Amino acid sequence: MSIIAISAAGIAAVLLAVQLKGLKGEYATYLTAAAGFFIFFYGISKLESILAAVHQIEDCIKINPVYLTTLMKMVGITYVAEFASGICKDAGFGALGGQIEIFGKLTILAISTPILLALLETLQAFLS
Secondary structure (H helix, E strand, C coil), rough: CHHHHHHHHHHHHHHHHHHHHHHHHHHHHHHHHHHHHHHHHHHCCCHHHHHHHHHHHHHCCCCCCCHHHHHHHHHHHHHEEEEHHHHHHHHHHHHHHHHHHHHHHHHHHHHHEEEEHHHHHHHHHHHH
């Protein structure tokens, strides 16, 4: 499927959800959540080609694999946190969605801290 097909599926789900919202609001939430999961898992299926490209980059520039692995983890955390936050906000639980976003940001900060420290040590050794 292409972006056009995924976009069309998303728009169709939203249009159906708008119609269902007047009848039974919870069904609209379930429909949008199901469409979101469909798009989410389809997006995850694209990871194989992304990981192959990252491995090619790793081979070309001879970078420590830890850095690119951490970068991929950060992208994954961002994707999952945004997805979960969006579902919560769409269901009317904006505060919970905001908390998920904050937790995602803190997790990214925690994962990136060792790399930042390694960079600072390298700069310190270079400047000394």
